Amino acid sequence: GSLADVSNMDKVKCLFCNxxxxxxxxxxxxxxxxxxxxxxxCKKSSQEAKDRCKKSLEEASKKRREKTSRELEL
Ligand SMILES: [Zn+2]
Structure with a gap:
């Protein structure tokens, strides 16, 4: 995706379906x-894009879990 509004990082425009x-x-x-x-x-995302986004979401949640468990240990 790309930023729909440069002044607002929360708005992301999907390059597949706009x-x-x-x-x-x-x-x-x-x-x-x-x-x-x-x-x-998204109705127009390719299988490859789906896989890539899924993977990066899993990595992000894994990192978050690791961080939380480390904070619990401390
Ligand atoms: Zn889309």
């Missing part, structure tokens, strides 16, 4: 990868 997602890149990735129930699913 849909503007408000909520940032994370939401946009959910839109492309068809993950989650809070965003409209």
């Amino acid at each position: 849909h503007v997602i408000i909520g940032g890149v994370y939401r946009h990735k959910q839109h492309v990868a068809h993950v989650g129930n809070f965003v409209a699913k």
Whole structure:
């Protein structure tokens, strides 16, 4: 995707369907990868794009989990 509005990082425009997602890149990735129930699913994303976005979402949530468990240890 690309930023729909340079002054607003929360608005990301989908390059597949031109849909503007408000909520940032994370939401946009959910839109492309068809993950989650809070965003409209992209009807035009390719399988490759879906896989790539899904993978990066998984990595992001893994990193978040690691960070949380480390904070719990401390
Ligand atoms: Zn889309």
